[in-house]
Ligand code: ADP
């Protein structure tokens with residue numbers, strides 16, 4: 001699903017260069033659940049942004065779902081991103097003035113425009129059922145708890161049926177109980193077959209992954225080992 005060879009990223013600022021990533025080699029198979037952890041500033045978010053085609057690498061080669069992405073134009077990268085990638089961030093980025101239903105339906109408008117209204121509605125409801133919020137369809141985000149808002153954001157990420165879900169500190173803004181619930185849901189999605197790559201600094205959540213990858217100063221330590229899956233009780 002994801003294949004990176006020798007990926008590096010250099011940020012040029014006025015006076016100096018930051019080597020955010022060096023010689024990253026990683027492949028993620030369909031159905032895997034990979035966690036990426038490491039200290040603050042080690043390059044986790046940068047790696048996820050490159051995986052998600054939000055920004056290009058400086059060096060190296062990257063294949064997403066079998067397609068080389070190294071020489072894509074901005075628009076081609078966006079199209080491939082829309083086809084394959086679902087993002088979940090620390091901030092929920094919901095539209096406050098829109099209902100839960102409309103928030104989840106939003107990506108379908110521009111990412112999957114050919115769906116009929118009925119198909120769209122079915123997909124949105126299916127995703128809201130998956131995250132346990134089909135009884136909150138007409139609520140506004142402000143009427144929900146933080147944990148519920150993150151679950152709406154997860155439904156919105158799932159509605160385009162992405163090949164891989166990229167998760168960046170999904171529980172960063174949540175209390176531990178809501179964080180556990182969100183992580184329990186992500187674990188369930190993995191068991192249902194979703195491919196997941198997740199950045200976290202919480203070792204308990206990293207333990208839920210089928211493979212743990214550690215970043216340090218922009219470099220991968222080992223290629224990750226296959227750990228027994230830990231369960232987080234919801
Ligand atoms: P992490 O997610 O592990 O905290 P990041 O990927 O955000 O780390 O950052 C890795 C390094 O790259 C840091 O030194 C950070 O300051 C630098 N960096 C990240 N984004 C930029 C940017 N847009 N411009 C300049 N430096 C950046």
Ligand code: ADP
Pocket residue numbers: 142143144145146147148178181
């Ligand atoms: P969950 O565990 O599913 O995230 P909570 O137990 O936090 O949900 O919330 C229970 C109920 O309280 C929900 O129906 C939610 O709508 C309501 N609620 C929680 N937090 C807020 C809030 N900040 N503003 C409005 N309603 C809230």
